[in-house]
Amino acid sequence: xxxxxxxxxxxxxxxxxxxxxxxxxxxxxxxxxxxxxxxxxxxxxxxxxxxxxxxxxxxxxxxxxxxxxxxxxxxxxxxxxxxxxxxxxxxxxxxxxxxxxxxxxxxxxxxxxxxxxxxxxxxxxxxxxxxxxxxxxxxxxxxxxxxxxxxxxxxxxxxxxxxxxxxxxxxxxxxxxxxxxxxxxxxxxxxxxxxxxxxxxxxxxxxxxxxxxxxxxxxxxxxxxxxxxxxxxxxxxx
Amino acid sequence: xxxxxxxxxxxxxxxxxxxxxxxxxxxxxxxxxxxxxxxxxxxxxxxxxxxxxxxxxxx
Numbered sequence: 061x062x063x064x065x066x067x068x069x070x071x072x073x074x075x076x077x078x079x080x081x082x083x084x085x086x087x088x089x090x091x092x093x094x095x096x097x098x099x100x101x102x103x104x105x106x107x108x109x110x111x112x113x114x115x116x117x118x119x120x121x122x123x124x125x126x127x128x129x130x131x132x133x134x135x136x137x138x139x140x141x142x143x144x145x146x147x148x149x150x151x152x153x154x155x156x157x158x159x160x161x162x163x164x165x166x167x168x169x170x171x172x173x174x175x176x177x178x179x180x181x182x183x184x185x186x187x188x189x190x191x192x193x194x195x196x197x198x199x200x201x202x203x204x205x206x207x208x209x210x211x212x213x214x215x216x217x218x219x220x221x222x223x224x225x226x227x228x229x230x231x232x233x234x235x236x237x238x239x240x241x242x243x244x245x246x247x248x249x250x251x252x253x254x255x256x257x258x259x260x261x262x263x264x265x266x267x268x269x270x271x272x273x274x275x276x277x278x279x280x281x282x283x284x285x286x287x288x289x290x291x292x293x294x295x296x297x298x
Numbered sequence: 299x300x301x302x303x304x305x306x307x308x309x310x311x312x313x314x315x316x317x318x319x320x321x322x323x324x325x326x327x328x329x330x331x332x333x334x335x336x337x338x339x340x341x342x343x344x345x346x347x348x349x350x351x352x353x354x355x356x357x
Contacts, residue, residue: 085304090308095308095309095310096307096308096309096310096314097307097308097310097313097314099307099314100313100314100317100318103317103318103321104317107321142328143328146324146325146328149324150320150321150324150325153317153320154317154320154321157313157316157317158313158317160313161310161313259325259329262329263328263329263332266329266332266333266336267332269332269336270332270335270336270339273336273339273340273343274339274343277343277346282343283343283347285340286340286343286344286347287344287347289340290340290341290344
């Protein structure tokens with residue numbers, strides 16, 4: 061079933077990506093202070109949002125797996141982790157590449173940057189922990205506990221720019237009050253955010269489709285899929 | 299805006315394009331790799347099932 065949904069999400073991702081990049085590069089004007097360099101924002105900010113969003117998905121589905129022993133929730137948590145780690149890495153690297161021309165340094169041990177780096181370590185710790193435990197149920201349980209404890213870092217990342225005086229600028233997009241960002245820059249930013257969400261959904265479903273075969277390899281339906289797909293592959297090569 | 303002006307990014311070409319480049323490579327690879335890993339899992343499982351069938355026939 062998820063196999064049929066993947067192309068829809070993937071097309072949605074591609075379309076919002078192209079439109080978002082078009083608006084980001086050709087419609088939005090250069091920033092009056094930062095010139096063209098601010099266009100890094102259209103990948104940096106949505107990636108940073110995704111890094112926190114995916115962590116919450118991971119922790120919540122890990123918690124659901126822990127309490128109700130739902131295997132699909134455990135599966136969702138473990139296949140989300142590498143994607144979340146990738147977005148965290150992108151947020152850090154693009155932030156660094158943006159920081160160099162604007163702040164004059166690739167890195168500072170500032171509250172926002174440090175807490176985001178801790179988020180990357182939480183993802184990597186989760187992945188390493190699950191990989192080191194052979195029994196899938198124990199691996200899921202241990203990973204879920206780590207993910208839930210790590211949730212404490214999420215509000216720290218979010219409020220770091222308010223709680224501490226940092227080099228990182230404050231939020232410019234607040235949904236409740238009026239955002240302090242111009243509409244021509246807000247449109248591509250939100251399009252890219254939607255695009256990354258759709259990327260995550262299609263990517264996580266593709267990963268889950270592979271991983272579930274491995275986890276359920278002793279069940280009859282997996283054997284049927286394997287038989288059917290090998291037959292199709294053999295037919296295709298002839 | 300000319301093509302070379304666009305790629306020049308007002309002097310920030312290195313920072314802007316390496317940001318987009320790294321994101322594209324990483325997200326692209328993360329998107330394609332599950333397709334291959336699923337194929338590999340199917341291949342592994344097919345071999346495993348064949349072996350099981352053979353063992354059952356020998357009994």
